[in-house]
Amino acid sequence: MSVLPTETKPEAVAMSxxxxxxxxxxxxxxxxxxxxxxxxxVGRNEVRIDVGGVAIGLVRGPELDPNAHLxxxxxxxxxxxxxxxxxxxxxxxxxxxxxxxxxDKLKELFTGGGVIQVKVLxxxxxxxxxxxxxxxxFLPVSQLSPDNYPRVAGGEKARILEKLKELVGASMDVKVIxxxxxxxxxxxxxxxxxxxxxxxxxxxxxxxxxxEGEVTAVTDFGAFVRFDENLEGxxxxxxxxxxxxxxxxxxxxxxxxxxxxxxxxxxxxIFLSMKKLVPDPWKKVSERYExxxxxxxxxxxxxxxxxxxxxxxxxxxxxxxxxxxxxxxxDVNEIARVGDEFxxxxxxxxxxxxxxxxxxxxxKEEEPEKQEA
Numbered sequence: 001m002s003v004l005p006t007e008t009k010p011e012a013v014a015m016s017x018x019x020x021x022x023x024x025x026x027x028x029x030x031x032x033x034x035x036x037x038x039x040x041x042v043g044r045n046e047v048r049i050d051v052g053g054v055a056i057g058l059v060r061g062p063e064l065d066p067n068a069h070l071x072x073x074x075x076x077x078x079x080x081x082x083x084x085x086x087x088x089x090x091x092x093x094x095x096x097x098x099x100x101x102x103x104d105k106l107k108e109l110f111t112g113g114g115v116i117q118v119k120v121l122x123x124x125x126x127x128x129x130x131x132x133x134x135x136x137x138f139l140p141v142s143q144l145s146p147d148n149y150p151r152v153a154g155g156e157k158a159r160i161l162e163k164l165k166e167l168v169g170a171s172m173d174v175k176v177i178x179x180x181x182x183x184x185x186x187x188x189x190x191x192x193x194x195x196x197x198x199x200x201x202x203x204x205x206x207x208x209x210x211x212e213g214e215v216t217a218v219t220d221f222g223a224f225v226r227f228d229e230n231l232e233g234x235x236x237x238x239x240x241x242x243x244x245x246x247x248x249x250x251x252x253x254x255x256x257x258x259x260x261x262x263x264x265x266x267x268x269x270i271f272l273s274m275k276k277l278v279p280d281p282w283k284k285v286s287e288r289y290e291x292x293x294x295x296x297x298x299x300x301x302x303x304x305x306x307x308x309x310x311x312x313x314x315x316x317x318x319x320x321x322x323x324x325x326x327x328x329x330x331d332v333n334e335i336a337r338v339g340d341e342f343x344x345x346x347x348x349x350x351x352x353x354x355x356x357x358x359x360x361x362x363x364k365e366e367e368p369e370k371q372e373a
Contacts, residue, residue, distance in 0.1 A: 028054055029080050029090065034101060039074040049078060049092060057090035065094040069121045069129070069136060076134050077101060094134070102133040103181045110176040115193050119171050123164035125157055130174070130188060137186035139174065145194035146232045148172070151217035151224065195268035201231055202270065207262050210277065215256040223252045225260060225272055233270035235260055242275050242282065242354065244308060244316050246301060281314035282351045288315070289356065291346055294363060299340045302332050309344060309358055317356035319344060324360050335360070 029035050029051065037049035037057060046060035047070055059078060070076065082091030109116055118130040118137070127140040141150065141164070150163035175196075178187035205211075205228070213227030222236040235258075237248050245251055252258070260272035289295065289311070297309035297317065306320040324335045336342070348357035 029083075031080050031083055033080045034077055035080060035090075035092070036075065036077050039070050039072055039076060042070055042072065047094075048089075049076060051090060055090050057092040058085060058087065059092045059094050063091075063093035063095055065099065065134070069131060074131075099134070102135050103179075105133050106135060106176055106179055106186065107181075110179050113175060115173050115175055117171050118174050118188060120167050120169060123161065123168055125161050125164075128164060128167060132174070132176075132186075132188065135186055136184075137176075137188050139188050139190060143177070143187075143189035143191045145172075145190045146224070147194075148190065151219055191268075198231065198268050201228065202265065202268065204228075205231075205262055205265065205270070207265060209262045210259060211262060211272070212257065212259050215252050215254050215258060217254060218249045218252055220247065223248050225258060231270065233260070233262065233272040235272045235274055239263070239271075239273035239275055242278070242280055243314055244300075282354045285315060285349060285351050285356070288312075289346055289349060291349060293346045294343050295346060295358075296341060297344050297358065299336045299338055299342070302336065302338060304332060306332065307336055307358075307360075309342075311356070315356065317344070317346070317358045319358040319360050323347065323358065323362070326361050326365065 035051045035057070037051040039047055040050045040056075041048040045064070046058060047064065049057040049059065051057050057078060057080070063081070076094065078092040078094050080090055081093050085091045108114070116132050118132040118139075120128050120130055120139075121136070122129040127138055127143070130137050130139050141160070144150075148167060150160045152159040152163065172190050173193045174188040174190050175192040176186065177189045177192060179185060211225075211227045211233070213225040213233075215223050216226045216232065217224045220237075222234050223240065224232050224234055226232045235248075237245055240248060240251055258274060259277055260274045261276045262270060263273045263276065264271040295311055297311050297319075299307050300310050300316065301308040304321070306318055306324070309317050309319055311317055321329050321332055324332065329335060342360055343363045344358035344360055345362040346356065347359045347362070348355070350356070
């Protein structure tokens with residue numbers, strides 16, 4: 001006896017198709033649910049959010065987060081507090097479980113050292129205002145990567161702020177380095193991400209190694225040199241040349257190709273020296289100058305405590321204020337101007353400290369004696 005196949009009833013087919021449609025349909029949220037959505041409008045005291053195409057939600061008044069700085073297109077999480085307000089929309093809150101979830105995620109990033117992308121909302125003189133996981137945070141200037149750090153000659157605050165403003169709207173990868181939910185404090189660092197990426201590259205280099213690179217910036221305190229896979233090192237003003245330099249831009253400018261020696265590595269910081277690659281002229285200073293010798297020098301700079309004097313391009317000396325005249329000098333500018341040339345007597349030589357002392361008054365005291373003779 002053969003068994004005939006069971007006939008499928010049309011109602012069963014219809015139910016099966018309905019089950020599939022229901023399974024694929026988004027689930028309408030319930031009160032208390034935490035939902036994800038996209039900001040579609042921002043008003044003075046309210047924000048509307050598209051909740052996955054299922055419904056429109058409204059966040060207003062006390063349920064807004066004053067620190068959120070929301071903009072069109074932002075992805076946010078919110079808590080459903082009412083399914084049907086007077087506009088037939090969901091009533092949402094950005095201060096409920098959604099915010100709790102955001103801080104939990106931030107805590108996880110903080111403890112785990114995770115990297116997250118943030119959007120720059122604004123800038124002030126201290127750094128950048130950013131948003132991550134719906135929470136507003138701060139990225140201090142000191143925590144920017146070398147690519148974004150505003151290197152401004154003279155440290156002019158207005159120019160620094162101008163440079164920071166150029167980053168508004170940009171996205172960057174950061175790590176959470178400090179947070180306190182009760183104080184609404186969230187500090188992030190772009191430099192920490194950069195340092196992690198550079199660890200492997202920096203480990204290939206050693207102190208004493210000679211590198212060649214391009215000057216990327218010149219500041220009051222030195223010059224930055226980029227070399228090998230985007231590494232950057234600092235040549236401090238004292239390591240540019242053996243002679244005294246008033247400002248690094250007197251010797252270097254962005255784009256210059258230079259050679260330097262790595263003299264120290266501290267974490268992600270690399271310190272370089274250009275002067276170590278050229279002979280120290282002070283080692284042979286005794287072959288050119290001696291105590292009590294009268295030499296001609298040109299005034300390079302005037303300070304309240306004396307005159308900086310160039311004897312030759314490599315050796316500079318100091319004529320202290322007490323060595324400028326027989327009588328006490330109140331204002332050094334009354335004695336000399338930059339560019340003036342005088343005869344000086346050498347009163348001290350210290351090759352190890354790169355110092356040479358000069359006296360103007362001793363030469364002046366001797367002039368009457370010579371005239372009388």
